[in-house]
Amino acid sequence: MRDGAAIAGLGMTELGRVYGRSPRRLAADAVRAAVADAGLGLGELDGLLVSHGLGGSPGIEVADTLGLRDLRLLTQMNSFGATAGAMLSYAAMSVLSGAATTVACVFADAPLKPKQSAGSAYHRDAAEWYGFGGMTAALGLRSVNAFYALAAQRHMARYGTTSEQLGAIAVSTRDWASRNPLAQMRDPITLQDHQDSRWVAEPLHLLDCCLVSNGAIAVVVTSADRAADLARPPVHLWGWGQGHPGHRKERGSAFGLTTGAATSGPIAMKMAGITPADVTQAQLYDCYTYTVLVSLEDYGFCGKGEGGAFAASGALGPDGALPTNTGGGQLSGYYMWGMTPVSEAVIQARGDGGDRQAPSDMILVSGNGGILDHHATLVLSPHRKGA
Amino acid sequence: MDIGILRRDGRTDGFFDAAARDRLAVRRCPSCTAAAPDAAAFLPPDATSCPDCGTEDLDWADVSGEATLVTWTILHGRPAEDGTTPPPALIALVELAEGPWLYARLDDLAPSDLREGLALRARFVHPPEGEAYPLFIPA
Numbered sequence: 001m002r003d004g005a006a007i008a009g010l011g012m013t014e015l016g017r018v019y020g021r022s023p024r025r026l027a028a029d030a031v032r033a034a035v036a037d038a039g040l041g042l043g044e045l046d047g048l049l050v051s052h053g054l055g056g057s058p059g060i061e062v063a064d065t066l067g068l069r070d071l072r073l074l075t076q077m078n079s080f081g082a083t084a085g086a087m088l089s090y091a092a093m094s095v096l097s098g099a100a101t102t103v104a105c106v107f108a109d110a111p112l113k114p115k116q117s118a119g120s121a122y123h124r125d126a127a128e129w130y131g132f133g134g135m136t137a138a139l140g141l142r143s144v145n146a147f148y149a150l151a152a153q154r155h156m157a158r159y160g161t162t163s164e165q166l167g168a169i170a171v172s173t174r175d176w177a178s179r180n181p182l183a184q185m186r187d188p189i190t191l192q193d194h195q196d197s198r199w200v201a202e203p204l205h206l207l208d209c210c211l212v213s214n215g216a217i218a219v220v221v222t223s224a225d226r227a228a229d230l231a232r233p234p235v236h237l238w239g240w241g242q243g244h245p246g247h248r249k250e251r252g253s254a255f256g257l258t259t260g261a262a263t264s265g266p267i268a269m270k271m272a273g274i275t276p277a278d279v280t281q282a283q284l285y286d287c288y289t290y291t292v293l294v295s296l297e298d299y300g301f302c303g304k305g306e307g308g309a310f311a312a313s314g315a316l317g318p319d320g321a322l323p324t325n326t327g328g329g330q331l332s333g334y335y336m337w338g339m340t341p342v343s344e345a346v347i348q349a350r351g352d353g354g355d356r357q358a359p360s361d362m363i364l365v366s367g368n369g370g371i372l373d374h375h376a377t378l379v380l381s382p383h384r385k386g387a
Numbered sequence: 388m389d390i391g392i393l394r395r396d397g398r399t400d401g402f403f404d405a406a407a408r409d410r411l412a413v414r415r416c417p418s419c420t421a422a423a424p425d426a427a428a429f430l431p432p433d434a435t436s437c438p439d440c441g442t443e444d445l446d447w448a449d450v451s452g453e454a455t456l457v458t459w460t461i462l463h464g465r466p467a468e469d470g471t472t473p474p475p476a477l478i479a480l481v482e483l484a485e486g487p488w489l490y491a492r493l494d495d496l497a498p499s500d501l502r503e504g505l506a507l508r509a510r511f512v513h514p515p516e517g518e519a520y521p522l523f524i525p526a
Binding site: 126127128129130131132133134135136138139140141146149150151153154157158198199201202203204248249250251253255256 | 390391392393394395396397398399402431432433438457458459460461462463475476478479480482486487488489490491492498502503517518520
């Protein structure tokens with residue numbers, strides 16, 4: 001049987017309001033944990049891929065921090081929220097090509113400072129603004145929230161999507177989080193709580209928006225043959241794909257209506273030899289409830305424009321047809337960019353979900369970056385492909 | 388509304404030259420426009436090259452200032468210490484009649500007025516200090 005690639009180790013630092021450790025230190029701690037989880041030693045790593053949040057750190061100096069020697073692969077990567085999926089796919093291709101045998105992929109970030117609100121971690125303000133771009137910020141386009149609000153509003157105007165349908169995603173995601181001891185926000189919420197939460201950028205309420213977290217998550221990718229002999233059950237990489245539509249801001253643009261998931265999804269599912277009907281759970285990048293809604297459509301779990309009704313039907317929750325963001329996602333769990341959905345997928349594929357374990361035979365993992373500009377999709381399974 | 392002070396950046400000065408005389412200007416690719424005069428190749432004011440032919444030699448071109456509403460968000464200010472809340476800011480993506488989209492601030496409109504395709508036009512504000520800038524109002 002042809003060899004494949006698999007995730008053999010998962011390492012997570014404390015996540016959330018974790019202070020006193022730099023992103024570099026957090027990254028190193030997560031890599032150590034992932035390697036130990038796999039039953040390997042640090043010296044057995046021969047590849048390291050590093051990604052960071054908006055702070056620009058850490059980079060490849062993590063290898064030095066860890067004392068890694070004789071690496072065959074060492075790169076800092078950035079495709080924003082799509083980076084985690086991209087890193088895992090490049091790690092898999094490196095293993096399959098023989099360029100490296102054992103590759104750690106890590107994301108670390110520490111935007112939160114003590115005594116600072118989560119929102120202010122990314123806030124920009126100034127008395128003077130420069131150039132046309134500065135004018136756009138001066139007029140009010142100062143946060144990612146506003147850009148996603150523009151996207152969500154366009155979907156609402158075009159397809160009749162409602163705030164209550166977005167709220168259904170917030171509620172089901174919190175329901176999952178209440179069962180996850182790792183989640184930052186575990187108190188159940190109602191649709192009324194969502195509707196009553198303050199506007200961040202209308203049509204987005206506070207409970208439509210993700211958390212901000214400090215911390216790091218790493219995984220170790222190696223060959224399926226080797227993973228079978230290591231400490232934990234392998235999580236097999238069946239497929240991967242990326243989509244970067246390059247929406248031009250001009251007449252005819254699909255901004256807010258269709259995302260790169262419409263490209264990355266079919267590529268990954270074709271590679272895996274599956275269709276959306278084969279997916280038993282989804283881990284979708286949820287910087288906002290709206291991101292989940294439009295991703296569900298673009299992956300083909302429902303028709304275009306039907307994401308709102310699909311979410312409101314209860315499909316995404318613990319008793320639903322497509323358990324989605326079973327760890328509480330980034331809305332209620334923890335905000336580690338694309339590593340949030342990857343980490344929950346690994347936990348689920350291993351059957352380690354405890355009170356939140358969902359059917360995990362075929363897991364679709366989605367990353368989203370920029371303002372719906374960059375997508376990466378993974379298809380993961382506890383089963384070996386072709387077995 | 389107080390938006391702070393706008394300064395030039397040396398790369399988009401043509402936009403503010405036009406705004407000073409109450410005109411909206413965008414970039415235009417001269418070579419693509421010459422190749423297809425009926426489909427003038429207008430680009431956003433912050434474009435640095437033509438995505439079709441690659442040239443960095445772009446013109447500034449006055450456009451009509453007419454636009455339609457693509458999508459919008461309503462930004463609600465936080466209450467001040469005296470308990471008053473500033474009026475919400477209506478922020479939009481507008482499609483210029485010539486094709487490019489601009490991020491824009493709307494004025495003379497209530498949230499209940501907003502709908503996809505609403506006809507708009509640019510009106511310029513000339514603050515006492517700093518550059519002039521457009522707002523978009525009902526056409």
